[in-house]
Amino acid sequence: MEKDAGMVLHTLFEQTARRVPTLPALQWKADSLTYEELDRVADAVSGWLSRKGVGRGSFVGVLQERGLEMVVAILGSLKAGAAYLPLLPSWPTEQRLEILDEAGCCCLILQSAFRCESASFTGAKLELDDCRALARVEPPPAERAEVLPMDLAYLIYTSGSTGKPKGVMMHHGGTAANISRNAHLSCEEGTRCSFSNSYTFDVHVADIFKPLSVGGVVIVTRDIFRIPPVDTLSTLPSRVTRARVPRALKRIIFTGEPPTQASIVRIPSTTRVLNIFGATEFFDATLKIIDVHGCPSKLQSIGKPLGDYVPLWVMDPDSKELLQSGAVGELVVGGLQVSRGYIKRPELTSYKFFQAPWLASEKQEGGRVYRTGDLVRLCQDEEYEYLGRVEQQLKLNGHRIDCATVENKLTSIEGVSEAVVVLRDGDLERGQLVLVAYVSPSSAAVSVSSFRDGLPAHMVPTRVVGIDTWPRTSSGK
Known part of the structure; x- marks a missing residue:
């Protein structure tokens, strides 16, 4: 990777913008931007940030609903030399403010709809509702920010197994080099690539920058259930079980969880x-x-x-x-x-x-x-x-149980799309625990006897419970 190690994320896009300036780069519903236009509006954001003192080592919060401005805010932050911190509008206001404070964000790029709930943020705020309007009044930065491969590119908060959000700091070098080497696997010039994953899910980096590094088109969508025609779809496997996959689709990129x-x-x-x-x-x-x-x-x-x-x-x-x-x-x-x-x-x-x-x-x-x-x-x-997972190995009556093995057995049964195995109280008076399997959809005809073969006796759930709706994280997992 040495030959690619000197790259930074936004230069992958800038090189493409110089090569194919008039090709479409970004689309949201009926609105779109060419590479040249996207570069210009991102420069306007970068210029505004630079004049507010944002630069290398800074963190910029991004609070945007889906649209052109979400990607523009990300590119503009990187061009200014900062690392961006994506924030979901659906998160509680207090949680967002705590994250901004912990990260030491000096600036917040937000839609005006979130002005009131972000009033207590004391840093600089850029209300970005119309990127073209901003570009008409904000010039690009006087000097291009020098960004090094080991500078931070983004900070993503993930709840993990504890439920307490933790911020993962990712630098430019490895991400940019990996994208440079592997973008061809999912797209090429002119390829229409979906961006339907949450931007607080790390996969969004590939969804945005792989197409933009080769001349593809990033198609911003809310979800995969109402998606315009695309060539490449990036998604969690579990979301496909609830959607109709178009026959014209050339590629599906599964990530985030094992396919079933x-x-x-x-x-x-x-x-x-x-x-x-x-x-x-x-x-x-x-x-x-x-x-x-x-x-x-x-x-x-x-x-x-x-x-x-x-x-x-x-x-x-x-x-x-x-x-x-x-x-x-x-x-x-x-x-x-x-x-x-x-x-x-x-x-x-x-x-x-x-x-x-x-x-x-x-x-x-x-x-x-x-x-x-x-x-x-x-x-x-x-x-x-x-x-x-290591922590998915349960112990019951002295036996070690690999939950994934049992869950894989369940999802191999016709009609079962997802399965989760957990320990639950079985006999409250005796304090005994039992192994319980939850499967979806609830209409799936699954009995304990239907998957007993091939599993040790201690790994066979005591009962199977049908469920239609699973609680999910912001990334859809």
């Missing part, structure tokens, strides 16, 4: 399906091209590393010792695409990001790795098989 048979069967055979494995703490790491007519068990494969610049290991979660091929352990990711860590969370950062003892001879940047919390094993075909 219920999501695959809805995809036309002419559509190419790619499963890309990544996380907020590290950019895209592995790729699996899925055969929609293939064996359901292969859906658990997350594929192979995207390149030799994505080093992966499997370690024992407790001892941190490396495991041999075929052994089940925790996936560890290294390389430039690993983030800087969690803002103002030093203890959590030191636990999740550490200097790998097996890379003791490497320099600091090369030896720092991230423990994903994902259970995998390296198979004979050199693909990594995803087996669930």
Whole structure:
């Protein structure tokens, strides 16, 4: 990745804008911007921010509903040298203000509709409702901000397993280099690519910058249920189970969660399906091209590393010792695409990001790795098989239960789209716990006897409960 390591995110777009200025770059409903127009309005935002003292090391909050201005605010912040912090309008006002305060945001780009609820924010505010109107009155910055690859590009808050939001700090270098190398997998010049994922979900970075780095068109949409014609759709697999997939679709990019048979069967055979494995703490790491007519068990494969610049290991979660091929352990990711860590969370950062003892001879940047919390094993075909989360291994009556194994068994049953296995109180008087499976839709005809075969007795749920609506995070998971 060395030849790409000097890149920063917004220069990928700027290079394309110089090459194909008149091609469409961004579309929202009936409105659109060419590359030249998008560059100009983003420069106007950058100029406004620069004149307010925003520069390298600054954080800029972005509070926007979907539309052209959401992408313009992101590009303008990066051009000013700042890292952007996406905020969801649906979050409670107090939560947004706490996040802005923790990050030390000096500026907030918002729609005027959120003026009142953001009144207590004391930093500079840019109300951005019409990017073209702003460009008519705001000149570009007097000087172009110098941005280095290891400067922060964005700060994304994720709730994680604890429910307490934590901010992940990601730098330009690894993200930009990864996009530069792999954008061709999902788009090329003229490709219409969906941007329907939440911009507080790390996948939005690829949704925006992969098309903009090659001359594609970013089609901003609210969701995949009411989507205009596109060539490439990026989405969570579980969302496909609730949508009709157009036959003209060329590619589906699955990310964020493992695909299931219920999501695959809805995809036309002419559509190419790619499963890309990544996380907020590290950019895209592995790729699996899925055969929609293939064996359901292969859906658990997350594929192979995207390149030799994505080093992966499997370690024992407790001892941190490396495991041999075929052994089940925790996936560890290294390389430039690993983030800087969690803002103002030093203890959590030191636990999740550490200097790998097996890379003791490497320099600091090369030896720092991230423990994903994902259970995998390296198979004979050199693909990594995803087996669930480390914390998903439950203990019941002295037996260790791998929830992912049981859930995969359930979703292989015809009619079951999603499944979750948990421990619940069974006999309150005796204080006994039992294994309970929740499946959707509730109409799925599933009984304990229908999936008993192939599972050890201690991994067979005591009862199965049907459910139609799952609680979901802002990213749709």
